[in-house]
Amino acid sequence: MKTDPHPWAQKLDELRDEVWLRLKRGVLDRRAPARNVTLATVDRHNRPQVRTAVLRSADKETSVLDIHTDLYSSKVQELRQNPFAALHVWDSSAHLQVRLDGRVAVLTGSDVADIWARVPQTSRHSYGSTPAPGQPIAEGLGYTKIPDPASFAVLRITVSSIDALHLGPKHRRAQFTAQDGWQGQWLAP
Amino acid sequence: MKTDPHPWAQKLDELRDEVWLRLKRGVLDRRAPARNVTLATVDRHNRPQVRTAVLRSADKETSVLDIHTDLYSSKVQELRQNPFAALHVWDSSAHLQVRLDGRVAVLTGSDVADIWARVPQTSRHSYGSTPAPGQPIAEGLGYTKIPDPASFAVLRITVSSIDALHLGPKHRRAQFTAQDGWQGQWLAP
Numbered sequence: 004m005k006t007d008p009h010p011w012a013q014k015l016d017e018l019r020d021e022v023w024l025r026l027k028r029g030v031l032d033r034r035a036p037a038r039n040v041t042l043a044t045v046d047r048h049n050r051p052q053v054r055t056a057v058l059r060s061a062d063k064e065t066s067v068l069d070i071h072t073d074l075y076s077s078k079v080q081e082l083r084q085n086p087f088a089a090l091h092v093w094d095s096s097a098h099l100q101v102r103l104d105g106r107v108a109v110l111t112g113s114d115v116a117d118i119w120a121r122v123p124q125t126s127r128h129s130y131g132s133t134p135a136p137g138q139p140i141a142e143g144l145g146y147t148k149i150p151d152p153a154s155f156a157v158l159r160i161t162v163s164s165i166d167a168l169h170l171g172p173k174h175r176r177a178q179f180t181a182q183d184g185w186q187g188q189w190l191a192p
Numbered sequence: 193m194k195t196d197p198h199p200w201a202q203k204l205d206e207l208r209d210e211v212w213l214r215l216k217r218g219v220l221d222r223r224a225p226a227r228n229v230t231l232a233t234v235d236r237h238n239r240p241q242v243r244t245a246v247l248r249s250a251d252k253e254t255s256v257l258d259i260h261t262d263l264y265s266s267k268v269q270e271l272r273q274n275p276f277a278a279l280h281v282w283d284s285s286a287h288l289q290v291r292l293d294g295r296v297a298v299l300t301g302s303d304v305a306d307i308w309a310r311v312p313q314t315s316r317h318s319y320g321s322t323p324a325p326g327q328p329i330a331e332g333l334g335y336t337k338i339p340d341p342a343s344f345a346v347l348r349i350t351v352s353s354i355d356a357l358h359l360g361p362k363h364r365r366a367q368f369t370a371q372d373g374w375q376g377q378w379l380a381p
Contacts, residue, residue, distance in 0.1 A: 013332060041280050043232040043240035051232035051240050051278040055289055089240040091230050100244055134380045143202060143364040146380040175332040191327045191335040 009097060012169035015187030019179050022101050022167050025094050026061035026068070036094040037061075037101075042070065042158075043089040044081040052081060059157075066162040066181060068103070071122070074111055074156040075135035082107045088160055102166040110157040119152050130155040168192055198286060201358035204376035208368050211290050211356050214283050215250035215257070225283040226250075226290075231259065231347075232278040233270040241270060248346075255351040255370060257292070260311070263300055263345040264324035271296045277349055291355040299346040308341050319344040357381055 011017040029037025042056040060069035068090070072079060082088065086108070092101040122130075131151030140146055164180040176192035179185045200206040218226025231245040249258035257279070261267060271277065279292040311319075320340030329335055353369040365381035368374045 039282065041230045041242060041282075043242040043278070045234050045238055045240050048276075049234055049238060049274060050276040050293065051234050051242075052291075052293075053230060053232040053240075053242060053278040053280040054291060055280070055282055085238060087237075087239040089232070089242040091242040091244070093228065093230075093244055102241075102243060104239065104241075132380055136380050137365075138380050140378045140380050143366070143378045144362050145378065173333055176326075177332070189329045189332045189334065191321050191323045191325050191329050 007171055009099075009169060009171055012099075012171055012175050015177055015179075015189070018167055018169070018175075018177055019165070019185060019187055020063075021097070021099070022165055022179075023061065023063035025097060025099065025101070026058065026092070027063070029058045029092070030061050036096060037092045040070075041091040042078065043091070044078055045085045045087065046077075046081050047084050052078065054078065056158075066105075066185075068105070068160040068162060069118075070158040070160070071118075071130070072156050072158055073130050073132055073136050074109075074154050075132070077137050078158075079109055079156055082109055082158065088158075090160070098170040100168040100170070102168075103160075103162050104164045105160040105162040108159045108161075110159055111155070112153070115155060115157045116152070118157055119155050122155070124150075127155075166190075196360055198288075198358060198360055201288075201360055201364050204366055204368075204378070207356055207358070207364075207366055208354070208374060208376055209252075210286070210288070211354055211368075212250065212252040214286060214288065214290070215247065215281070216252075218247045218281070219250050225285060226281045229259075230280040231267065232280070233267055234274045234276065235266075235270050236273050241267065243267065245347075255294075255374075257294070257349040257351060258307075259347040259349070260307075260319070261345050261347055262319050262321060262325050263298075263343050264321070266326050267347075268298055268345055271298055271347065277347075279349070287359040289357040289359070291357075292349075292351050293353045294349040294351040297348045297350075299348055300344070301342070304344060304346045305341070307346055308344050311344070313339075316344075355379075 028035040090103040127150035128148040131154040174192040217224040316339035317337040320343040363381040
């Protein structure tokens with residue numbers, strides 16, 4: 004009988020640890036699958052919106068994730084109106100889909116000055132766009148990006164639930180919620 | 193000066209054609225980046241939900257995409273209450289993020305009998321779960337999957353807008369909408 008290459012998928016606590024390990028790896032390693040997460044929000048017409056974002060911080064103890072964004076992007080407007088977000092990671096090497104739900108605080112200005120100070124010079128041009136991201140322009144390159152700390156925002160996501168689906172020899176799926184102390188519950192996949 | 197490896201990103205009509213080409217490639221080639229899309233919906237609490245789905249059909253002429261699902265999965269419940277979906281593809285080989293918005297019809301029974309007839313035998317166990325997907329179970333493998341055409345549903349997505357972001361030497365972003373006849377509009381990225 005073939006040995007399961009991912010024995011951590013068989014126990015709730017180990018599965019939960021593996022999720023956070025892989026999120027953390029995404030923060031630390033730009034080639035890790037969890038580096039780029041897909042962030043879903045709900046817009047003012049109650050329609051879903053979804054885009055790639057870079058995972059900048061993941062802390063298991065507090066269940067908090069950070070994403071950096073241009074303050075004038077549409078996702079910030081959406082989150083100010085509806086603060087709930089869903090994040091998705093497909094980790095192909097682990098055959099693991101991670102879905103996270105959480106509530107998002109938009110942090111700006113002096114609250115994020117120390118984080119801005121650590122953003123590499125080469126990355127700062129992502130924050131400060133004329134016109135703002137998503138605005139119509141006459142030509143494909145009809146915009147400028149000049150680093151501007153006043154355009155820098157941190158989306159701080161307090162995770163309330165995690166859904167982990169492992170596609171192994173047999174599929175396993177579990178849900179973990181803050182409300183039940185993260186102990187976990189198996190679900191039919 | 194370096195030649196842009198993706199000259200199609202410089203013209204609206206070519207960019208739109210490339211998006212559909214890559215969606216079609218996802219349908220035909222299980223290793224293509226657009227094989228797995230991320231599907232976002234809105235649940236009954238007006239919170240976003242997001243998961244991987246397999247792209248089964250993509251037709252540029254009608255702007256219609258198909259996804260297959262278990263009829264008793266939560267995404268079907270969500271779409272029956274709020275029929276709007278967003279899809280996301282990150283095509284790393286093209287440095288292209290594609291976001292699509294659309295309205296979803298849930299097709300079942302005799303409407304999808306001919307599609308069910310073409311689902312390979314080995315894939316049919318994805319449709320027919322006891323208990324239903326997402327229901328709590330006592331153990332990780334405490335479920336059965338038995339192919340059941342009555343559990344098979346097709347999510348037929350009529351795309352209303354496409355947002356394409358190309359991360360080239362210079363980033364370019366465009367929006368295409370059914371309403372403006374898909375002619376396209378450059379946006380600040």
